[in-house]
Each structure stands twice: as structure tokens, then as C-alpha cells.
Amino acid sequence: MIHINKVRDLTGVTVRTLRYYDEIGLLKPASKTEGGHRLYTNEEVKKLQQVQFLKKVGFTLDEIKNMLASPDWDWSKSLKRQLSYVINEQENLKKTERALREMIHGIAIEGDDEWIAIHKIMRLSNNDKENQKSFRESIFKGKDKELLDKVPSMTSESSEVLEWIALLGQLKRNMKNGPEASNVQNIIRRMDEKRLEEFDGEDEFLDKLWKVRMSSEQSEKLGLYPIGEDVLEFMNQAYAIYLKRGKAQRE
Missing domain, CATH: 1.10.1660.10 (Multidrug-efflux Transporter Regulator; Chain: A; Domain 2)
Incomplete structure (x- = not known):
């Protein structure tokens, strides 16, 4: 015993x-x-x-x-049922993980405006996925669909995506300095370097994506994190200055 x-x-x-x-x-x-x-x-x-x-x-x-x-x-039946339950739970946990990453990344972009980020993520999560897919396919076809998959996702944990998020957050926090400020121009320079790393020679696709991005309504339809129009316009101004300076240096 x-x-x-x-x-x-x-x-x-x-x-x-x-x-x-x-x-x-x-x-x-x-x-x-x-x-x-x-x-x-x-x-x-x-x-x-x-x-x-x-x-x-x-x-x-x-x-x-x-x-x-x-x-x-019936062990076989019980084990299969349990396996099905575990798989479903894994899917639910994956969805939760993606939502948490989106909120964490959103807060990294918005800075002190945590509730703005959470509200944006909540609104995105309520979008109809089928409508999102249809809108995506109506604009991006062929090779563009493959390129769209390379666009940074708020649910990703890759170092590349984390850098994009950090750059956006830095840009927003430095808007008060103006588009010509050296720290703003450094952020834009790094953004442009990353653009070339991922999308060199794909200007037509990037122009199409930027037009969608500049519209808060279309961005949301595509499932992109809603970046404020003031931030996007500031980015446009800063990038124009960056290009102008680059051209002047070359001449």
C-alpha cells in the first residue's frame, strides 16, 4: 500500500x-x-x-x-470531439491575440490618446469581412493583390511592421515641429528607405494605395487602421519637402 x-x-x-x-x-x-x-x-x-x-x-x-x-x-468519439473543441478555442484565442496586437499597435501610433486607438480598432472589428474582401478585389487585381499582402498589418509582430508603427507614432508626436523640422525629415527619410526596400519600382501600386489611404472611408472599407487626415496631410507635406531637398542636392 x-x-x-x-x-x-x-x-x-x-x-x-x-x-x-x-x-x-x-x-x-x-x-x-x-x-x-x-x-x-x-x-x-x-x-x-x-x-x-x-x-x-x-x-x-x-x-x-x-x-x-x-x-x-467511445474513446475515439470523445477524443475527436475534444480535438474539435481545442481547435475552435485556438481560433478564438488567435482572434483575441490579433485584436490585442491591433490595440497595442494603435496606442503606439496614437500616443496618449489610448481611447482613440481602441475606438478605431473596435470600429474596424465591426466591419463586414465579405464587404471588405469585395472592396479589396474591386480595386486591387493581379499583382496588386500580392503587393497588398506586403503592406504592414496591425496584427503582425514582425520587426518590420513594428518599425513602421514606431515611425508613424514618432511622426504624429513631432507634428508640432512642422514638416521641415530635421527630426521629421529623418522620420520621412527612414519611411522612404523602407518603401524602397519593400516596394521599389511599384509606384503605380503605391499611388493607388495612397489614394485609398487618403480617404478615411475607403481606408476603413479596406480594413486599414484609420490614420487621421491631419497626420496624412502632414506626411504629404513632409515628403514633398524631402523630395525637393533630395532633388536640390542631386542638382
């Missing part, structure tokens, strides 16, 4: 849990000592290991109790 304290040491299951399993009829001890301490055989320890495993893969204690008590239990 194995004393309850020894079972605890062997399996890592607490004495309190073992007592609870006894109370609900999930795992009864083989006997007790004169002092009332529970004693187990190797069979109970083996059953306890089964309980631990089934808990680990997501079954409830009631389900486990029925599964172990029934000699003709």
Missing part, C-alpha cells in the same frame, strides 16, 4: 486534491490507516496518472469520471 503523502510525492498531486477526488468518487483509495490516512495501490496510482493526462488535454473531472468508469466508453 502507498500512503497518500507518498502518492503526492510520486505524482505531484496535492493531498488536498487527492481528498477531493475521493469525495467526488473520481479516485477512491484502496483503504485507510487506523489514523484515517488514505492508502493506494499501484492501480489507483495508474488511474491517477490517467486522470492527470485527461485533465491536461482539456477534459473536465465529470467527463473523466464517466470515461474511466464506463468499460464501453
Whole structure:
């Protein structure tokens, strides 16, 4: 016979849990000592290991109790049902993860205006995905659809996307300095470098995307994070100055 304290040491299951399993009829001890301490055989320890495993893969204690008590239990059906449940839960968790990333990245762009970012993400999440897809396909076709997939997504955790988000946030916080300010021009320079890294020679696509981006309504229809029109106009002005200075230097 194995004393309850020894079972605890062997399996890592607490004495309190073992007592609870006894109370609900999930795992009864083989006997007790004169002092009332529970004693187990190797069979109970083996059953306890089964309980631990089934808990680990997501079954409830009631389900486990029925599964172990029934000699003709349909294990295949139960396991398939549990697998389906786990897959659905993973999908739900993925959706939650994407929403959290969007909010975190949105706050990084908006700075102190946290609720503005959260409100924008909430509005985007309520958009009809089928309408979004139809709008996307009505504007971007062929190669443009592939290029659109390379546009930074607010749900991504890649270093490239994180840099874009950081640059947008920096640009917004430095708008008070004016489009000609050196720190603003440095941000625009890095943005242009990243544009060339990803979309060199794709000016036609970028022009099309920028027209959509300049319209808050169309941006939302496409599922893009809504950047304020004042920020976009400021970016336009700063970029025009950047290009003009670059041209002057070349001449």
C-alpha cells in the first residue's frame, strides 16, 4: 500500500486534491490507516496518472469520471470531439491575440490618446469581412493583390511592421515641429528607405494605395487602421519637402 503523502510525492498531486477526488468518487483509495490516512495501490496510482493526462488535454473531472468508469466508453468519439473543441478555442484565442496586437499597435501610433486607438480598432472589428474582401478585389487585381499582402498589418509582430508603427507614432508626436523640422525629415527619410526596400519600382501600386489611404472611408472599407487626415496631410507635406531637398542636392 502507498500512503497518500507518498502518492503526492510520486505524482505531484496535492493531498488536498487527492481528498477531493475521493469525495467526488473520481479516485477512491484502496483503504485507510487506523489514523484515517488514505492508502493506494499501484492501480489507483495508474488511474491517477490517467486522470492527470485527461485533465491536461482539456477534459473536465465529470467527463473523466464517466470515461474511466464506463468499460464501453467511445474513446475515439470523445477524443475527436475534444480535438474539435481545442481547435475552435485556438481560433478564438488567435482572434483575441490579433485584436490585442491591433490595440497595442494603435496606442503606439496614437500616443496618449489610448481611447482613440481602441475606438478605431473596435470600429474596424465591426466591419463586414465579405464587404471588405469585395472592396479589396474591386480595386486591387493581379499583382496588386500580392503587393497588398506586403503592406504592414496591425496584427503582425514582425520587426518590420513594428518599425513602421514606431515611425508613424514618432511622426504624429513631432507634428508640432512642422514638416521641415530635421527630426521629421529623418522620420520621412527612414519611411522612404523602407518603401524602397519593400516596394521599389511599384509606384503605380503605391499611388493607388495612397489614394485609398487618403480617404478615411475607403481606408476603413479596406480594413486599414484609420490614420487621421491631419497626420496624412502632414506626411504629404513632409515628403514633398524631402523630395525637393533630395532633388536640390542631386542638382
